[in-house]
Structures are given as C-alpha cells and as structure tokens.
Amino acid sequence: MRKSRIFLYLGIISLVVACGVYWQGLDQPVQGKTTDLTVVDELLNLISQESVYNTSPEKLVEGALRGMASAIKDPYSTYYSEQEAALHKQTLAGERVGIGIELSEKNGKFIVIAPVKSSPAEKAGIRPLDELVQINDTRLNGKTMGEVMQLIQGKAGDKIALVLYRPSLDSQVKVTVKRQAMKNETVHAEIITMDDTKIGYVTVSMFGEETAKEWQQAIQKMADNKMQALIVDVRDNPGGYLHSVAQMMSMLEPNGKIFAYMQNNEGTMEALKTEPNKELKEITASLARLPIVILQNEGSASASEVFSGALQDWKRATIIGVTSFGKGTVQQTWELKNGGELKLSTNKWLTPSKQWIHGLGIKSDIEVVQHPLFAVDTKTLTGSYEAGDFSEEIAYSQLVLSEFGYQIVRKDGFFDKDTAEAVATFRSRHDLPKGNHIDEVFFAQLTKELQLFKEQKENDMPLKMGISFLIHELEK
Numbered sequence: 001m002r003k004s005r006i007f008l009y010l011g012i013i014s015l016v017v018a019c020g021v022y023w024q025g026l027d028q029p030v031q032g033k034t035t036d037l038t039v040v041d042e043l044l045n046l047i048s049q050e051s052v053y054n055t056s057p058e059k060l061v062e063g064a065l066r067g068m069a070s071a072i073k074d075p076y077s078t079y080y081s082e083q084e085a086a087l088h089k090q091t092l093a094g095e096r097v098g099i100g101i102e103l104s105e106k107n108g109k110f111i112v113i114a115p116v117k118s119s120p121a122e123k124a125g126i127r128p129l130d131e132l133v134q135i136n137d138t139r140l141n142g143k144t145m146g147e148v149m150q151l152i153q154g155k156a157g158d159k160i161a162l163v164l165y166r167p168s169l170d171s172q173v174k175v176t177v178k179r180q181a182m183k184n185e186t187v188h189a190e191i192i193t194m195d196d197t198k199i200g201y202v203t204v205s206m207f208g209e210e211t212a213k214e215w216q217q218a219i220q221k222m223a224d225n226k227m228q229a230l231i232v233d234v235r236d237n238p239g240g241y242l243h244s245v246a247q248m249m250s251m252l253e254p255n256g257k258i259f260a261y262m263q264n265n266e267g268t269m270e271a272l273k274t275e276p277n278k279e280l281k282e283i284t285a286s287l288a289r290l291p292i293v294i295l296q297n298e299g300s301a302s303a304s305e306v307f308s309g310a311l312q313d314w315k316r317a318t319i320i321g322v323t324s325f326g327k328g329t330v331q332q333t334w335e336l337k338n339g340g341e342l343k344l345s346t347n348k349w350l351t352p353s354k355q356w357i358h359g360l361g362i363k364s365d366i367e368v369v370q371h372p373l374f375a376v377d378t379k380t381l382t383g384s385y386e387a388g389d390f391s392e393e394i395a396y397s398q399l400v401l402s403e404f405g406y407q408i409v410r411k412d413g414f415f416d417k418d419t420a421e422a423v424a425t426f427r428s429r430h431d432l433p434k435g436n437h438i439d440e441v442f443f444a445q446l447t448k449e450l451q452l453f454k455e456q457k458e459n460d461m462p463l464k465m466g467i468s469f470l471i472h473e474l475e476k
Contacts, residue, residue, distance in 0.1 A: 040064060058338075065340065066144060074345050075106040076331055082339030084146030097156045099177045101126060102238040102301075105145045112164070113325060114236035114299030117205040119182060124175040125377025126164065128236065128299035128325070133172065134163035156181045173377065186211045186240075189218035191225050192457070197471055200227035200290075201463075207240025207303045212247035216283060219251070223286040229470040230287070231463070232307075233295040235321065239302030242272070249310060250274040252292075254284050259310035261350040262330060269350070291473040292317035293466040296364065301325035309351040309362050318469060319364045321462045328358030366469065368462045373403045373453055381443035387436070389415045397438055400450055401426060 044060055062081055069079035100119020103110050112130040115121035133140055135151040143151075152160065159178045166173050189202045200222040204211065222230075242260075249259045254276040262270045277284075294308045294317050305324050311317035330347035350356050376399060385394050395413035402408045406422035415438075424436035430445050453459055 061338070062340070065336075065342075069342065069344075072344075074329075075104050076327075076329055077344045078105070078145055078342075080146050080341040080343070084144075084149060085335070085339065085341035097154070097179055097181050099124075099152060099160070099179055100182060101132075101152070103132065103145070103148070108142070110140055110143075110145070110148055113238045113301050113327075116182070116238075117203065117236060120177045120180055122236075124162075124177045125173075126162070126175060126177075127166070127375065127377075128297070129167055130173075131165040131167075132162060133165050134161075136161050154179050168375070175377070185214070187214035187218050189222055191222055191227060192231075192467065194467055195471060197229070197474060198225065198227045199467060199470055200230045201233065202230065203233040204237055204304070204307075206237055207242075207244040207248075207307070209241060209244070211240065211244040212251075215248050216251065216280065219287065220283055223283065228290070228474060229292070230290045231293045231295060231466045231470070232317070233463070234300045234304040234308060235295050235297040235462070236299035237301070237304040238299065238325075239304055239327065242303060242306065245303050245306050246272065246274065248307065250277060251280055251284050252287055252311070252316065253314065254280070257314070258352045260306050260352065261354060263348045263350060264346065269354075291470055293470055294319045295462050295466055296321045296324050296362070297370065297462075298322055298325060298361075300362075302327040305357060305362050306349060306351075309355070309357065312362065312365070313352040313355075318366065319362065320366045320368055320466050320469065321364045322367060322369060323361040323363050324357075326357055326359045326361035328356050366465060368465045371403075371459055371461050373400065373450060374460070376400060376403075376450060381438070381440050384440075385415055385438040387415050387417065387420045393443070394419065394438065397423070397443070397446060400446055404449070404453075 044057065044064075047055065047060055048057060062079075066079045069077055098119075099121045100116035101121040102113040102116065104113055105111075110132040112126060112128055112132065114128045115126045132148070135148070138151055140148060154160070156179050159176055161174065161176050164173050164175065165171075186205045186208045187202060188205075189200065192199045192201050200219070202215070202218055202222075204215070219230075246259065249257075253259075253274050256273045256275065258271045258273050260272045262272065264270075292311065294311060296304070296308055296319055300308065300321075301324065305327065308317070308319055308324065312319055328348055328350070329345040330349055331343050332346045333341055333343045335341055348356055348358065351362075376396070381393055383391075383393075385391060390413050392413060394415050395411060398408050398411040398413070398419055401419075401422045402411060406425065408418050408422050410416050410418065420436040423438060423442065424434075426446070427433070427435060427442060430449075432441055432445060457463055
C-alpha cells in the first residue's frame with residue numbers, strides 16, 4: 001500500500017499552510033474493486049497514435065487520474081501531479097512564502113474560505129466567499145487547483161495582481177498582493193480590562209502543529225494575570241489539525257468527554273474523546289471556573305467548527321457572531337507511484353450531539369453582525385475626481401463617508417452634489433487643503449480613518465457583545 005495520511009482538510013490547498021487534521025487509526029489496506037480498464041488502455045493508444053496533437057503518455061495518464069478525481073464531484077477530493085504534491089507538502093512547514101489565502105474548489109470555481117489573519121491577503125481586503133477569477137494576466141477558467149497553486153507560489157517580495165468576484169457587491173474587485181514569508185504563529189492573547197473585570201481575549205487564527213502549545217502558554221499567562229472570563233476568537237479561522245483541537249479540548253474538559261465523531265463510508269462511527277493530562281491539571285482547573293464566549297463568522301471552518309461545535313453541545317461556551325462556514329468532511333491523502341498524490345474525502349465528522357454541519361454551518365447562540373466598515377476593503381487611489389465623475393474609488397469614498405455619518409444618498413460611484421459637500425466637510429475636519437474633490441491626500445486620510453476605526457475594539461460589534469455578555473454572566 002502506498003503511504004497515506006489522514007486529516008481534516010479544509011479546502012486550504014497549500015497556498016499558505018495546510019489546515020489538515022491528522023487522525024490515527026485508519027491506515028488500512030485499500031480494498032480494490034475489479035474493473036475492466038482495457039478501454040482506458042485502448043483510449044490511451046488511440047490518442048497516442050492518431051491525435052494530431054503531440055501529447056506525452058505521462059500527460060495523458062495524469063489527465064485520466066485528474067478526471068477520475070473530478071468525477072467524484074467533491075470540491076475537497078483532488079489529484080495532485082508530482083510538482084503539485086511537492087507544493088502541497090510544503091504547506092506543513094513552519095514558515096511559508098505566500099499571500100495567506102485559503103481556497104476551496106467548487107464546480108470549477110476557486111472560493112476563498114478565509115484570509116489568514118495579518119497576512120498580505122487580509123491586508124489587501126480579500127474576504128471569505130470571494131471567488132478568485134484571475135491571477136496576473138491568467139484567467140482561471142478550466143484551471144486545476146494545482147495550477148492555481150503554482151500561479152500564486154513565488155518569491156517573497158514579488159507582487160501578484162488578483163481579480164476576485166465578490167457576491168455581496170455582485171461585481172469584480174482588483175487587488176495587488178505582495179508575497180511574504182509567514183511564520184505560523186496561530187495564537188495571540190491579551191487581557192481586556194472592562195469595569196474592573198479582566199477578560200482574557202485569545203485569537204486562534206488556525207489549528208496548526210504548535211497551536212495547542214501556544215494556547216497553553218497564552219492561557220497560563222492570562223491565568224497568572226487573574227483573568228475572570230475568556231473570549232476565544234476563531235473568526236476567519238479556516239481549520240487545522242484535529243490533534244491540536246483534541247489537546248485544547250482536553251484542557252477544557254479532561255475526563256474522556258466526546259468532542260466529535262468520525263463516520264466512515266459504511267456509517268460506522270468512532271467517538272473522539274478528551275484525555276486527562278496530569279501536567280495540565282492546574283491550567284485545566286483554572287479554565288473550569290471561567291465563563292467562555294466563542295466569536296465566529298462565515299470564515300470559521302472545519303476544525304474551528306469542531307472546536308465551537310463541541311463547546312456549544314457541552315453548553316460550555318456561548319457562540320456569538322454569525323453562522324460558520326459548514327465544512328464537515330475529513331480527507332485522507334495517498335502517495336501514488338508516479339510521485340503524485342490523491343486527496344480523498346473518506347469520513348464525515350459530527351458534533352457530540354451527532355449533527356453533521358456540512359453545508360449548514362454552526363449557528364451562533366447570539367447573532368451579531370459585524371459593523372459594515374469591517375467589510376470595506378482599503379483601496380489605492382488612481383487619479384483625481386470631482387463632481388460629475390464616476391469610478392470605483394468614488395463609490396468606496398461614498399460608502400466609507402456614509403458609514404462615518406456624512407449625509408450621502410448615492411453610493412454607486414457617481415460624484416454628485418451630496419458627495420462633493422461631504423468631501424469638503426471631511427477635508428475641513430481633518431485640516432486638509434480646501435476643496436470638494438477626491439485626490440491622493442483625501443484618499444490617504446480616509447483610508448487612515450478607516451484603519452483606525454477597525455483597530456478600535458469598541459467598534460468590533462461581536463467582540464463588544466462578548467465582553468458585555470461575560471460581564472453580565474459574572475454579575476449573576
């Protein structure tokens with residue numbers, strides 16, 4: 001049998017880091033089925049001998065392999081050529097060169113699950129559910145995931161131009177992203193003090209190889225700082241290793257509690273349980289006393305859904321935000337004789353209450369929609385605009401100004417009288433050169449104000465609700 005690996009793969013195909021969940025106990029021989037493959041050889045010979053196009057036998061075989069994987073109609077099952085497989089394996093490295101974008105392939109479309117936090121992709125304004133349609137001058141129609149991977153891969157510091165279709169706008173957006181080397185530091189923590197209450201705030205960007213260790217260190221540090229409640233932020237967390245989730249679950253509920261089920265293609269279920277760890281007894285005890293809130297959004301997928309789904313079913317945490325992505329399958333990979341690799345969905349995972357969330361997501365306990373400005377991308381101004389002009393930059397300015405409270409009716413990119421008055425007022429308030437036109441000075445200040453707005457925690461609506469909820473819980 002060829003070497004195989006089993007993991008919960010979130011459609012995050014090797015663009016930054018593999019969010020796979022290795023799961024032990026399924027490495028069994030493949031039970032082959034008898035199939036007459038003579039027609040495949042017949043087709044191979046006919047094409048090789050008769051086609052006017054000179055295609056190597058190796059390319060034809062790879063095409064057949066890719067076609068078989070595509071015939072499954074599963075966006076998470078795919079065939080990788082030898083070169084694509086090598087790129088795929090690089091995703092397990094501790095440091096990667098990339099742009100920080102998580103993709104899934106569905107019906108020939110390449111959909112963003114989430115940008116990695118603090119990555120070039122996030123800073124460029126790429127958002128969950130964006131469809132990647134062009135990389136530099138190459139349209140992605142008919143491309144494989146491996147080919148898309150190769151187009152995105154490159155040297156640190158190089159820029160690539162992306163065209164994305166954004167469903168919420170029903171239009172395309174263009175962004176330029178610079179590749180950079182990124183370490184997989186997946187946990188960031190701080191103490192938020194509100195009304196003399198210390199709330200631990202932990203952001204988990206993905207469940208990587210070292211996430212459980214980083215989580216333990218973060219929790220211990222905040223426990224030493226006398227935190228009284230905990231917020232775990234898994235927004236835009238595309239998933240990761242199941243063993244990391246298991247270790248983190250075991251710090252919250254250590255005594256053999258079921259946190260998920262795995263179900264194979266015959267319907268057989270295997271319960272996944274937490275395990276006690278004497279070395280973590282102190283940290284487990286400190287967590288047991290804390291009320292917990294989980295923040296999630298539509299970019300929270302797969303392993304992050306395992307995490308939140310378990311805590312929700314256990315009634316151990318309150319989920320605040322919107323419904324998560326909905327990725328409920330597990331993938332296994334096999335190395336093939338030609339150096340390629342097959343990734344295949346082999347199992348479903350279910351919550352402790354045996355709910356399969358695939359395509360449905362996990363609903364929040366308290367639904368809170370993020371402030372609209374958090375979904376607004378930063379843009380680079382090209383040119384100067386005045387009354388009567390029409391452009392994307394004007395529409396961007398209208399939207400941001402409107403959300404800042406300026407009286408603007410039109411937000412379609414047409415520079416009307418209301419827009420001119422709002423621009424003039426904004427320029428005056430920020431001591432910019434007088435005028436009612438949009439130029440680089442205006443645009444830079446507007447972008448700065450937008451960035452400052454996003455950095456203020458009081459503007460983060462789900463986080464604000466989480467803090468208020470925990471303070472209320474502590475007052476009971």
